[in-house]
Amino acid sequence: MADYDVDLFVIGGGSGGVRAARIAADHGARVIVAEEYRLGGTCVIRGCIPKKLLVYASRFHGEFEDAAGFGWTVSQMSFDWPTLIANKDREIARLEAAYGATLAKAGAKVVKSRAVLVDAHTLQLANGDRVRAAHILIATGGTPSYGDSIPGIEHAISSNEAFDLPVFPRRVVIQGGGYIAVEFAGIFAGLGSHVTLVYRGENILRGFDDDVRQHLRVEMEARGIKVLTGCKVAAIERSGVHFSAQLSNGNHVTADCVMFATGRSPYIDKIGLKETGVEIGKNGGIAVNEFSRTSVPSIYAVGDVTNRINLTPVAIREGHAFADTVFGGKPTKVDHSNVPTAVFSEPEIGAVGLTETQARAQLAQTDIYRAMFKPLKATLSGRDTSVLMKLVVDGETDRVVGCHVVGEGAAEIAQVAAITVKMGATKADFDATMALHPTAAEELVTMRKKTASYARAAAE
Ligand SMILES: Cc1cc2nc3c(=O)[nH]c(=O)nc-3n(C[C@H](O)[C@H](O)[C@H](O)COP(=O)(O)OP(=O)(O)OC[C@H]3O[C@@H](n4cnc5c(N)ncnc54)[C@H](O)[C@@H]3O)c2cc1C
Numbered sequence: 001m002a003d004y005d006v007d008l009f010v011i012g013g014g015s016g017g018v019r020a021a022r023i024a025a026d027h028g029a030r031v032i033v034a035e036e037y038r039l040g041g042t043c044v045i046r047g048c049i050p051k052k053l054l055v056y057a058s059r060f061h062g063e064f065e066d067a068a069g070f071g072w073t074v075s076q077m078s079f080d081w082p083t084l085i086a087n088k089d090r091e092i093a094r095l096e097a098a099y100g101a102t103l104a105k106a107g108a109k110v111v112k113s114r115a116v117l118v119d120a121h122t123l124q125l126a127n128g129d130r131v132r133a134a135h136i137l138i139a140t141g142g143t144p145s146y147g148d149s150i151p152g153i154e155h156a157i158s159s160n161e162a163f164d165l166p167v168f169p170r171r172v173v174i175q176g177g178g179y180i181a182v183e184f185a186g187i188f189a190g191l192g193s194h195v196t197l198v199y200r201g202e203n204i205l206r207g208f209d210d211d212v213r214q215h216l217r218v219e220m221e222a223r224g225i226k227v228l229t230g231c232k233v234a235a236i237e238r239s240g241v242h243f244s245a246q247l248s249n250g251n252h253v254t255a256d257c258v259m260f261a262t263g264r265s266p267y268i269d270k271i272g273l274k275e276t277g278v279e280i281g282k283n284g285g286i287a288v289n290e291f292s293r294t295s296v297p298s299i300y301a302v303g304d305v306t307n308r309i310n311l312t313p314v315a316i317r318e319g320h321a322f323a324d325t326v327f328g329g330k331p332t333k334v335d336h337s338n339v340p341t342a343v344f345s346e347p348e349i350g351a352v353g354l355t356e357t358q359a360r361a362q363l364a365q366t367d368i369y370r371a372m373f374k375p376l377k378a379t380l381s382g383r384d385t386s387v388l389m390k391l392v393v394d395g396e397t398d399r400v401v402g403c404h405v406v407g408e409g410a411a412e413i414a415q416v417a418a419i420t421v422k423m424g425a426t427k428a429d430f431d432a433t434m435a436l437h438p439t440a441a442e443e444l445v446t447m448r449k450k451t452a453s454y455a456r457a458a459a460e
Pocket residue numbers: 011012013014015016017034035036037038039040041042043044046047048049051113114115116139140141142159180267271302303304305310311312313315
């Protein structure tokens with residue numbers, strides 16, 4: 001590889017790129033990572049981490065309310081957005097620096113610049129410099145997409161801007177029904193905004209289990225979030241510092257902030273893919289094989305830019321597998337099955353495996369075990385809330401193929417449940433496990449009676 005400046009050039013210092021760079025350097029490769037914005041990428045700078053910090057902030061409101069039933073008097077509740085954002089920014093800066101330190105320790109060089117492909121082995125930096133690399137990894141992530149252009153769309157913000165609003169919005173309209181829309185609805189509502197969630201589909205969180213979707217909707221509405229489905233924001237008008245969101249059903253909502261959380265697209269604009277012959281797949285992301293190799297043999301791609309499963313741990317696993325494959329002499333494929341997922345809504349969702357709808361389409365026999373109950377804490381707090389637990393079981397093999405939870409701690413439960421689903425645990429294994437009392441999760445091992453059982457409909 002003597003005629004190359006480096007063994008690996010990584011475009012994008014986010015979850016996937018940083019992991020790949022570090023592991024490749026550990027394997028002895030000479031590595032450069034180019035990052036055009038901030039090291040750490042979406043997850044660290046304007047995704048998972050700042051979002052979860054805002055979620056924590058938003059939950060205190062409910063905790064203060066719940067405290068009364070336990071004998072506490074909480075007087076003078078007040079919330080200061082600038083304090084939260086400044087503290088969040090400090091933590092993000094710390095993490096960004098830690099990413100830099102990790103790369104430096106591994107011996108990977110970071111270049112703070114945009115990089116674009118010139119050919120299968122050449123990259124161009126913003127200052128015009130060119131770098132020749134034996135291998136290139138594209139890890140440029142995703143970017144918010146606003147859907148159809150509507151009048152006044154320039155007034156809408158995406159999740160990127162939501163993390164840094166200079167003034168806390170008292171009234172918010174959020175368009176979208178995915179996890180980011182739902183999470184920000186919970187954040188703003190918990191912090192004291194009047195929130196209207198507008199979604200053109202029939203119910204929020206498409207792709208999640210239908211019981212989960214319905215349960216969350218009811219819980220969100222009980223917390224004062226207005227959920228409008230079957231319509232969308234058709235235009236946004238500005239009047240001074242306020243906005244009017246004109247809805248497709250003829251109504252309008254006045255707001256201090258209109259946020260669009262209408263999906264994310266692979267960030268592939270103007271990075272030289274076409275010129276280099278890197279093909280795009282049917283899903284709109286860079287097409288890759290099971291080793292994350294693109295149509296150009298020296299170029300690989302991992303993470304959101306491939307639009308496989310757009311989650312941080314998946315990007316990290318793909319980056320690691322790439323580095324082991326190309327520089328570690330250990331060809332490694334990533335198993336994309338049974339990836340657990342969470343929605344940090346209020347209450348939160350944790351899920352792994354098949355939904356009931358998916359199971360009924362795929363399996364000869366599907367058994368459902370479902371429980372809905374008032375959590376112990378709500379007995380004294382008086383909060384009108386319930387927990388949903390659902391197991392989807394393959395009726396032929398008794399394997400638990402799906403686990404869905406809505407309620408406090410659901411994400412933590414789903415992470416552990418994912419191990420059991422991945423291992424192929426059966427419903428009998430769940431039943432044989434002793435309950436841990438008093439918890440909500442004990443319901444998962446005490447649901448004895450099937451709620452429903454379905455045979456797959458014969459093909460016509
Ligand atoms: C609001 C929000 C909340 C989320 N919450 C969660 C969550 O709770 N859990 C979870 O698992 N996932 C979550 N995600 C998704 C997660 O952030 C992504 O899946 C993950 O960051 C993908 O990593 P990546 O390496 O593919 O890309 P990214 O982390 O997006 O990194 C790509 C990097 O490449 C840089 N870049 C792009 N083009 C160039 C170029 N040409 N030259 C140089 N640099 C470039 C970008 O600036 C960026 O830093 C969330 C996302 C959002 C937006």
